[in-house]
Amino acid sequence: MPVLDFGDALNLALREEMRRDPRVYCIGEDIVLGVPFGVTKGLAEEFGPARVRNAPISEAAIVGSAMGAAITGLVPVVDMHFADFVTCAMDEVANQIAKSRYMFGGQISCPLTLRMPYGIGKSAGGHHSNSVEAWFVNIPGLKVCIPSTPADARGLLKTAIRDPDPVLIFEHRGLYRVTGEVPEAETLVPLGLADVKRRGIDVTVIATARMVGESLAAADRLAGEGISVEVVDPRSLVPLDREGLAASVRKTHRVVIAEEGPMRGSVGAWLAWVIMEACFDDLDAPIARVAGPNIPIPFSPPLEAFATPGAADVVDAIRRVVK
C-alpha cells in the first residue's frame, strides 16, 4: 500500500471527489496556495479558480454562501483555516446549516462539508489551538467526524463530501505530517463505524484524533508490564458507533476515554455516559478520563505542554482502572 501523510491523504480525497462530481468545489481563505496546511495545494491548477475559490476574510460569508450553494445544487467543501475562527460564522453553522433540513420539514438538503483544522501545538496560542468539536456535537443537525490516520482522513472526507447532510471533519493540525498506509483503491469510511486500532483484553481506551497515537504509545509502554490495551477510535462522533464501543467494553470491562479538548462539557463526558448506559453491568471499575484542562490553550511552551494531554496521562489513567 502507498504511504501518504495525513494532509496529502486529504488532498487526494478532495481531488478524487472533485474529479468524480463537478458540483464539488472548495472555498476558504488562501486555499489556492494551500495555506496554511497544504491540504488544498495543487487543486487550483487542476480545477481552476471557480472550483478552488480563494475567499475574502469573511467567515460568515464563506460559510453562509456555502450553505446557499449547497441548498441549490452544489457541494461545497469549506476550509475553516483554523477551527477557532468558526465563531465568526457560528450563526451560519449553528442556526442556518444545522437547522435547515429540520426546520423546513425535510424540504431542503444541505450537502456541505466543513473542514476544521484544529488542535494544540507549536505555541500557536489561544486563538489557533483549541479543540472545539464538543461545541458541534452539541448541535443537533450536524454530523461530526474526527480521523486519526491518513487512511481514515481520506475515507471520511470522501464520505463527508458525498453525504447529503452537513458534515464537519476535524483535522488535527498536529497530524497533517503523520504518515500511514492508504489503500490504492478508492475507499470510503462510513460515518458511524468505530475502528479498533489495537487489540487487547485488559482495558479499552476510547480515543480520538491525536490521542489515538498517544494511546497506542501508552499501550506499547504498558505491554511490557503485562497490561494488554485495546485502543478504539470512534472516528465519527455523530453518528456514533455505540455498539462498536460497547462490544470492546464487554470484552475488557475497563474503560479510559482520551481526548484533547477541555474536560468540562466534553465529548468524553458524553461517551462515558454512552458506555455507562450500554455496559454498566460489565464495568469492573469506574470509567477514567484523560482530557485537556479547562483553559484556553496558552502560548508559552511550558504552559502549552501543561495543557497537552499525552501518552503519560493515558498510562496513568490505565493504571488507575486496572489496579
Place this chain on the structure above:
Amino acid sequence: MYATMLRIRRAEERARELYAAGRIPGFIHLSIGQEAVAAGVCAPLQRDDYLLSTHRGHGHLIAKGGSLRGFMAELYGKATGCCKGKGGSMHIADASVGYLGANGVLTSGCVLAPGVGQSIQMRGTDQVAVTIFGDGAANRGPFHEGVNLAALWKVPVVFVCENNFWASTTAHDLSTAGGSIAARAAGYGIPGATVDGNDALAVYLAMESAVARARAGEGPSLIEARTVRFMGHFEGDPQGYRSRGEVEGGRQRDPIARLRAHLEEAKLLDAAHAARVAAAVEAEVQDAVDFAESSPLPAPEDALQDLFVHYPWSD
C-alpha cells in the same frame, strides 16, 4: 400584483384574528402595509428564481407563489404545513417555489444569497437570487460580508432592504448611520436605488432592472424600498415607542388603495372586477384557514424526523 397584495393583506388579517383567538402559537410579525414590497419584488421573478427572506416573511412567501394552505397550516403548527410544523411563522420555507426560507436570525440571507448566486453561475442557469432584509438588519456585519462577496463574484443576486424605519422599537435614525442604505452600494461598486416601497409599480420597475442586470451576468444590485408597517413589531406589541400619527400617515398611503386607484385611472380595473378579485382572494384565504383548522397536528414522535437523510434516530 393587485391580487397578490390583497392575498397577503387578507391572509395576514386573518392570521391576526386567529392569533388573537389562540389558534396560532408562537410569535407572528405581520407585514400589513408593506405588501407593495413583496408584490413588486416578486413580480419580475420566475417560479425557479430564489428568494431568501426574514422574520417578517409572510408576504414574501405568498408573493413568491407559496401555497396558502401550506402557509396557514404551518402557522398553526400542523403536520400539513409546508414545513410539517417544524418551522412556523419565522422559519417558513416553500422550496417548491424557490422560497428558501424566512429566517429568525436577521441578515443571514445576505450571506446565503451570494452562494445561491454562485450555484446559479456554476450550474449555468439564468436564475436569480433575491434576499430581503430589514433596515435594522442592514447594520449587522453579514450584510457587508454578503454584499462584498456578491459584488466580488458578480453573482446574480438582488439585495432588497425593506426599510420600514423601525427595528423593533428602535428608530431608523438611532440605529443606521449615513441616512441611506442604498448609498452603501457605492462602496461596493454596485448600483443602489431607493424606491417608494408603498408604490408597487416603483418597486416592480426597480426590481425589473436589477433582475435583468443579474440575468445578464452583470452582477448584484441593492434596492432600498421605503415603507410603513401598520402593525406593531410583533402581534401584541403595545407600540409605546411611536405615535399614532405615524401609522395614520402611512395608511393614507396604503399601497393597495394606491395601486387600485392607479389601475382604475388607467382603466385596467373597475369596481366589478375588483369585487371579483376580492371574492376570489377571500375564498382562497378561507380555504387555507379551513385546511389548517381541519389538518392534524404532527405526532409527537415526528419531532425525531427530518434531522438527517440517514440516521433517523437523531443521535
